[in-house]
Amino acid sequence: MATTYQVDKLVDAKGQSCPMPVVMLAKAFKDLTPGQILAISATDPGSKPDVRAWADKTGNTLLEMVEEQGVFTFYLQKA
Template sequence: MDYQVDLTIDAKGKKCPMPVLLTSKGIKQIEPGQIMVVEATDGGSRSDIPSWAKDTGNELLEATSEEGFFRYVIRKG
């Protein structure tokens, strides 16, 4: 799907826990209802990012894997 992305977090090449920490920092930069994309290469992000979204009341709209990295689309709650 296409979303209007308000912020993109590049966590490619970062190891756990950096993708989640960067995601947490990034979500504070946008307003409720806005969309953030997180791109990561760490395989741990496949469980960490969805768990973080659920625990923090943000909505994981999409989680995909493409071209050797993982992409998460999150709407701030």
């Protein structure tokens, strides 16, 4: 079970195919202030490596990834 995070923003990217999950993530992250936490859920199997790569490249922190019945939920914190 996931740690409970104080989520500041929720993004639903379920049913969206590549590259939309990372696009929606990048777009939503623009409005966050450093330290805020975003949760994004996606069903695209590519989102698992993609969100990790996005966090690595942009310097933001991927706190946790939870997989439940084919839905990946990522918790990310703005640097």
